[in-house]
Amino acid sequence: MRLTTKGRFAVTAMLDLAMRQGCGPVTLAGISERQSISLSYLEQLFGKLRRAELVDSIRGPGGGYTVSKNLLNITVADIIVAVDESVDATQCAGRENCHDNHRCMTHDLWTNLNITIFDYLSNVSLASLVEKQRAKEVCVMQDKRECSATQTATASKAL
Amino acid sequence: MRLTTKGRFAVTAMLDLAMRQGCGPVTLAGISERQSISLSYLEQLFGKLRRAELVDSIRGPGGGYTVSKNLLNITVADIIVAVDESVDATQCAGRENCHDNHRCMTHDLWTNLNITIFDYLSNVSLASLVEKQRAKEVCVMQDKRECSATQTATASKAL
DNA sequence: AAATTGTTGACTAGATTACTCGGGAATTAG
């Protein structure tokens, strides 16, 4: 479990997407503008999110991305693993650190830390993030009217 | 709280040092050899550890480093903060990520994750790492006889 | 046919990591 800004961007983008579920496909251009993330960078990230089957894509005008499953079944850990290609990364750096043939002295420490982090992030669903966000501001883009009030009401009832 | 291999190296080196407390000052050359960490890199790390007052240094022949306080009062979090110059790092990357003037949507998520990680690492003392390590192998360098059996016994009684 | 949107791959500036190198300064042994 690596924690980089790449993972944070991905979570932010997924949250933006999740907030607009039901409004039809959401374009990367829109997410890019609202969240101030470069469009090309988002393309990279969503390529990985799509291959991880967290989002579905629809091409052509009116196309975009939608979340592929129930928001309750997607966790922050899923998103981070999808974009950061976790590759182990914590097991004493894989190759160079484990001392001689026995496990390095701090092996268990890092393994347990990894479990702690993963547990925490596995228990935060996209649904809960959406809920908290709605509690803060009735609709993020209230002023821009890109998503109707009706949609917001329906979505929050689903939680 | 950043988690890099730099921090892992520092924890490994501090554990090596802690295992030898009472044998007199421990040289970086020795830690370098035992833990397969480059000497020059250790010098950089121990410069920071000394400025953070986690270790004391003694120059000249027979010199080296000693842990500056009780092993119970040094945590893994202390060590990582000392070498990684944590600078905040988690607060939505400080500058670029926080959206507009309100806190970015995932601000609370990262803040709480940070707290979770910090709490975990703040509750692991050097003393507990030494204890676990001694439980695994009676003395790490048993075969090399650099540290007497008497010393090992005294140290484990202190826990 | 033209516009829109996703898809892919190659490339890159800048930052960071994990070092090396060279010269010091303090201390002790002989």
Next chain:
DNA sequence: CTAATTCCCGAGTAATCTAGTCAACAATTT
């Protein structure tokens, strides 16, 4: 005193990673 040992410090650096850019293309709709 001299030489050896050890810490101390700053500059430099190759490799890697981050956060992108750019260009071309594929699918779909109007």
